Amino acid sequence: MHFGDRLELRLEAHPARLPGWPENGYETEEAAERYDRSEIARQDGERRAAALEIDPARSVLDIGAGPGTLALPLARRARQVTAVEPSLAMVKRLERHIAEGGISNIRILPKSIQNMQMKDCNNR
Numbered sequence: 062m063h064f065g066d067r068l069e070l071r072l073e074a075h076p077a078r079l080p081g082w083p084e085n086g087y088e089t090e091e092a093a094e095r096y097d098r099s100e101i102a103r104q105d106g107e108r109r110a111a112a113l114e115i116d117p118a119r120s121v122l123d124i125g126a127g128p129g130t131l132a133l134p135l136a137r138r139a140r141q142v143t144a145v146e147p148s149l150a151m152v153k154r155l156e157r158h159i160a161e162g163g164i165s166n167i168r169i170l171p172k173s174i175q176n177m178q179m180k181d182c183n184n185r
Contacts, residue, residue, distance in 0.1 A: 087127065093150035097128040106130035115139050124174050128154035130165070136167050147173040 126144035
């Protein structure tokens, strides 16, 4: 897989949600913590990031970044990572991992992809 100059985005509408169901399944602290502690998820993120051909001069957009499953390993290889994550519980964990790792090239956008604008993707 190679990242080119163009980014094609295809969004599909979600079916109607049941009343009272969260938009994001990881909004609760418990669910976010459970996912963040998952060694399987962490290893999968490392494996998927390693499989990507990334030009170190390029920026990467991680949509649904969670606690940094992909964003953290990608930050070691890309110039900049923009992590889009709507769950504040997940954002807290990602911020903690960034601080613990002394990482300075991840920018967090705490919003859903549906609420993003092209200006949000500009490199800063």
